[in-house]
Amino acid sequence: MIPDRSNVIADRNAVITGSGAGVGRALAIQMARAGAHVWVNDLNRDRAESVCAEIEAEGLLASPVIADVCDGDAVGAMVRETGPVDILVNNAGIPESGVRLQHFAESEPEDWEPLIRLNLFAVLGVTRAYLPGMIENGWGRILTIVSDSGRKGERHQAVYGAAKAAAMGFSRGLAHDVGRQGITVNCIALGAMNHGVLADAIEADPGLERKLSRPYPAGRLGRPEDVAPLAVLLCSDGGAFITGQVYPVDGGYFPAL
Ligand SMILES: NC(=O)c1ccc[n+]([C@@H]2O[C@H](COP(=O)([O-])OP(=O)(O)OC[C@H]3O[C@@H](n4cnc5c(N)ncnc54)[C@H](O)[C@@H]3O)[C@@H](O)[C@H]2O)c1
Numbered sequence: 039m040i041p042d043r044s045n046v047i048a049d050r051n052a053v054i055t056g057s058g059a060g061v062g063r064a065l066a067i068q069m070a071r072a073g074a075h076v077w078v079n080d081l082n083r084d085r086a087e088s089v090c091a092e093i094e095a096e097g098l099l100a101s102p103v104i105a106d107v108c109d110g111d112a113v114g115a116m117v118r119e120t121g122p123v124d125i126l127v128n129n130a131g132i133p134e135s136g137v138r139l140q141h142f143a144e145s146e147p148e149d150w151e152p153l154i155r156l157n158l159f160a161v162l163g164v165t166r167a168y169l170p171g172m173i174e175n176g177w178g179r180i181l182t183i184v185s186d187s188g189r190k191g192e193r194h195q196a197v198y199g200a201a202k203a204a205a206m207g208f209s210r211g212l213a214h215d216v217g218r219q220g221i222t223v224n225c226i227a228l229g230a231m232n233h234g235v236l237a238d239a240i241e242a243d244p245g246l247e248r249k250l251s252r253p254y255p256a257g258r259l260g261r262p263e264d265v266a267p268l269a270v271l272l273c274s275d276g277g278a279f280i281t282g283q284v285y286p287v288d289g290g291y292f293p294a295l
């Protein structure tokens with residue numbers, strides 16, 4: 039008999055960091071549609087509450103949980119508020135100060151710190167905080183959103199790419215630590231997204247997306263909604279035998295080898 043490993047996350051609790059906007063918002067909406075109760079984490083209360091309202095308007099379950107994931111005390115309070123969760127998506131990765139495009143030779147340690155704090159230390163901190171509950175339940179899914187900047191490397195993004203590459207290395211190692219306890223650990227790597235500041239620039243210059251998407255076999259840049267189908271699979275029962283991997287969702291820009 040084939041066990042039921044369907045691609046659903048019904049009745050699972052999921053926390054998605056930085057899900058008040060962008061990719062995280064799309065993940066929160068799609069995970070709620072797949073049946074999860076979603077905790078929408080953000081440091082911005084208005085954004086988190088507005089995403090929860092969108093989800094609740096569809097008759098689905100979501101609650102805001104406000105915390106700066108770089109702040110250990112705030113993460114502790116977040117875990118006390120949500121209780122143990124089945125699914126953790128480490129999505130927050132663009133600091134409030136943005137990802138400044140600059141030559142490394144012109145950068146200073148104060149430029150590096152927010153990128154490394156959010157994309158590495160916060161991933162470690164939030165994962166460490168939720169892991170004991172997953173171990174106790176014997177089931178867990180940890181997914182971290184990374185970037186092709188950390189796989190291929192991109193001009194003017196060396197430090198951001200380094201922090202993302204570190205998060206991938208962490209995920210691969212952690213998969214070995216917790217695989218026998220029913221917990222999978224994976225990453226999804228994104229290319230450039232038609233979203234946020236880039237979407238504003240594209241709106242102002244309609245030729246820009248065509249130019250930027252030349253190296254993309256899919257012929258366009260990513261959109262937040264492109265990420266959720268694979269994320270839901272990786273976080274479902276159906277993802278039980280998929281761990282320690284980094285999957286690109288990047289329109290074919292930089293293939294996984
Ligand atoms: N946008 C892109 O082109 C792109 C490309 C590759 C990878 N990514 C990755 O995708 C993920 C999502 O990016 P996005 O573009 O959707 O981001 P975004 O900037 O649109 O939204 C991120 C949300 O995270 C919140 N946030 C920021 N710092 C936080 C913190 N310390 N604690 C809690 N919440 C915080 C913000 O308030 C915001 O609502 C990130 O990991 C990013 O590195 C994005």
